Amino acid sequence: MLKFQEIIDKIDQLEEANILLAALEFRIFTHLGNGGLTASVLARKAKAQAEPMERLLNALAGMGALKKQNKKYFNTSETYKHFCEDSPHYKRGHVMLRKTNRDEWSGLMKVIREGRNFPEFEGEDDPEFRREFTYAMHERSQLYATQISEFVARKPVGYLLDLGGGPGSYSAEILKHEKQARAMLVDRPATLESAREIIAQQKAGNRIEMSEGDIFELDHKQMFDTVLFSNILHIYSTKENKILLKKIHRALKPSGRLILVDLFLEENETSPVDAAFFSLTMLMFTKTGKSYTFSETEKLLTATGFGKFKRSPLSNGSSILECSRK
Known part of the structure; x- marks a missing residue:
């Protein structure tokens, strides 16, 4: 049986998921590559704002998805290997699915309330x-x-x-x-x-x-x-x-x-x-x-x-x- 705090903790995992999805969307792991960059440089590469980018990077570092040293941010061995597009082990399919399906569960309530939307499944395969x-x-x-x-x-x-x-x-x-x-x-x-x-x-x-x-x-x-x-x-x-x-x-x-x-x-x-x-x-x-x-x-x-x-x-x-x- 899930206890109250366990239920709340699972709901709060949405926060971490969205932080990681933002990192994929802005290609942070690819921009970093094997080097280290400041938040302002990363923001320019990602075409984003410097202050929000710094907060995002700090959150990623706090989670253990990045490393931070002297105001520069670095990939971990895992994020470089699997999520940097220059890595021979880049998981392109996994990244695509996570980005494409980011709103997957937000549509759950609508489907349960209204049923499946069959027209969405019509048309040619992409x-x-x-x-x-x-x-x-x-x-x-x-x-x-x-x-x-x-x-x-x-x-x-x-x-x-x-x-x-x-x-x-x-x-x-x-x-x-x-x-x-x-x-x-x-x-x-x-x-x-x-x-x-x-x-x-x-x-x-x-x-x-x-x-x-x-x-x-x-x-x-x-x-x-x-x-x-x-x-x-x-x-x-x-x-x-x-x-x-x-x-x-x-x-x-x-x-x-x-x-x-x-x-x-x-x-x-x-x-x-x-x-x-x-x-x-x-x-x-x-x-x-x-x-x-x-x-x-x-x-x-x-x-x-x-x-x-x-x-x-x-x-x-x-x-x-x-x-x-x-």
Whole structure:
């Protein structure tokens, strides 16, 4: 049970979040680079006012996001590595998502009061957003790539279909475990443009075929030994997922495996808390998506011709759910 002060402390974390978002917006970590600058110089570089900038920098230093010495401010090793655009380890995707979604939770009350605003989801996909989003998904995949690849590759992989697989990071990692395995990555053109750049740097990249297209138009018959359906389930309604799972069933060879990776909820729908939070995110950013419970998902899979379920937890609310084509 959260106590009064714990609730207040969590609300107050908005203050720290907005300070860090301001640092990203004004590209403070990039302007600082490997050197040290005064508040007035940083303000000129960021096209901002000197006095407010100094207060922001002092707050960042007080939080431990910067260092301050003799009126000059410096990056820490962490802020330079991950948030300076000149760093080879710059997390461009994470930065883009945090900046883009800064108002995400401010719209929560409106969505709860009025429901989803479907017109907001209409229109063409933004190629630049899709490109940066793909890099963000690649960065996030590093948390789970080893666990997922080891789980999948504990059995023969064969010909792998990575459906809506984004950057293809999991496919590339899985193929490292099986030299004869190969994969087909199906996703939108803008996504695959980034995926090609990412996969080109992977050892198994030459065994991954790119196929541009809408996942709802998948039309293969008994072609694949394994299908990876990673973080797609939560985007769609039960009805839409049923369509996709039927197409996956048709694409799999007899006794082929389907591997789902998602933020699955337990039966109480309150844990893991990351999955409960994520269901609200889907409420705000998808037409029909949500976090599904394990039992909801297994019921849906049973109805579309799958069985022999195996659950395997990851971290941060994510899990693997494996099943076989009946």
